[in-house]
Amino acid sequence: MSHSTTSADPSSHLSLFPTLPAVIPPTTRLNFLKNWWQRSVMSASHAEGRLLQRIVPNTDISLTQPSLYPLVGRSVAIPVGNGSHVNTFTLSPLTNSAKLPITDSAPTPVVWDHTSTWEQGDKDAVLERGENSKNLVMCHGYGAGLGFFYKNFYALGQVSGWNLYAIDWLGMGRSSRPKWTITKKSNQTWDDIVEETESHFVQSLEEWRKSVGLEKMTLMGHSLGGYFATCYSLKYPERVEKLILVSPAGIAQSPKGLISQEPSDKSPQELLENEAKELGATMQAEAAESAGQQLPPTTTPPARRIPGWARYMWDHNITPMSIVRMIGPFGASLVNTYTSRRFAHLSTEEQHDIYDYIYQITSSTGSGEYALASILAPGAYARKPLFHRLAKLEMPTVFIYGEQDWMDYKAAEEARKKMKVDTKVIRISEGGHHMYIDNPQEFNAAMVDEMKN
DSSP: OOEEOOOOOTTOSGGGSOOOOOOOOTTSHHHHHHHHHTOOHHHHHHHHHHHHGGGSOSSOOOTTOTTOOOEEEEEEEEEEETTEEEEEEEEEEOOOGGGOOEETTEEOSEEEEEEOOOOTTOGGGTOOOOTTOEEEEEEOOTTOOGGGGTTTHHHHHTSTTEEEEEEOOTTSTTSOOOOOOOOOOTTOOHHHHHHHHHHHHHHHHHHHHHHHTOSOEEEEEETHHHHHHHHHHHHOGGGEEEEEEESOSSOSOOOTTOBOOOOOOSOHHHHHHHHHHHHHHHHHHHHHHHTTOOOOTTOOOOOOBOOHHHHHHHHTTOOHHHHHHHTTHHHHHHHHHHHHHHTTTSOHHHHHHHHHHHHHHHSSOOSGGGGHHHHEETTTEESSOGGGTGGGOOSOEEEEEETTOSSOTHHHHHHHTTOSSOEEEEEETTOOTTHHHHSHHHHHHHHHHHHHO
8 A cells, every 4th residue: 555645735735635737727628638738648647637636725723723624634545346436535633643744833724645555354454443433425417527626625524523425326426437338228118227327336335335344324425426326325324424515416397398209320410300290280289379360279389398419419428528528629619618607707717727627537538428328318307207206305404505506496395295204405506507606605505504414
């Protein structure tokens, strides 16, 4: 096992972490080309590291406050069988005072210890856990990774008696990327595929839990990660003390009038021609209605349909990540367009770090991303909605949404009426789907409250 630590420099929080190469800024076409050309396992590690460097808040902190604990952060690859590993970031109180760096007679807030290898049973390589400590496990959503929680780690790590874990789902982020083999065969139903896909992620999380040696945890999942966290909690209720679902996917049922079709063998041209006919019929009906004409008794406005091109891409598992990979250096530009708009409220340097992180994990080999079409039908509604399964949960459950979230919190409100456990629905002001980045102060406060109660 190898460790590398960097001595503290009083002048900079970033010096608490290993020195990393600067991000290639998304400012020129040449830089997009460089970023695409230089992609590697190491560049993805560096991109994650830059976000983790931002754990310590950029505010003046009195390190002598009794409530402020020195923390040790570790990045570890946890084996989950078949030669695969789950990328894991851990944060816990530093229990060995002899390891405490001193800066101006006060402990540094975070000590970084990057563990490159890990041996089965070596629990100390993961965390220095107290006898009665509790565990928070954080799971990211689709197209994301554990680095997305960089604004939350420090505040949550300060809760006394808790250890924090954040993971990349198997096949996503910087975890192993095994070949995706779950595809619908002619003799299978979508229920079969959903069950197989859910089992894939649930069992990898259970293998991770066994490797780390956790008996119980508070499990937090965002978006698609919330979907899989719910599935895990239903199968292993004895392992989950509390379930926190952050803007979870897959709860609401598909609304009436939204029509999606089974995977089609038609060519894109045939699908687009059919879509044009449907669109023409819809426009004709709408034009007649706006002109005040009475439609014939046998004519009804066509139900809203998923565009043919969208159905084709969805059914053939063409993901946003595969498009980024397909268009080479232009993929980096596409990611930058998204990040610069979605995270415009962040500083330029922070936007660049998020852009590089998303690009590095997005452009990696496709694997877990292909689960999306198995779990969700075209239109992003679950093939097997959680709405009907939430009533079977056996642990207190908390739903957290942003007030500007595109995910509808009302589905959780309705599901709550049928649940037999203590259930809350919390909304974060000035927050969208990634409210933990949009308004980390309010999100962190809500999380801390749930950890303490």
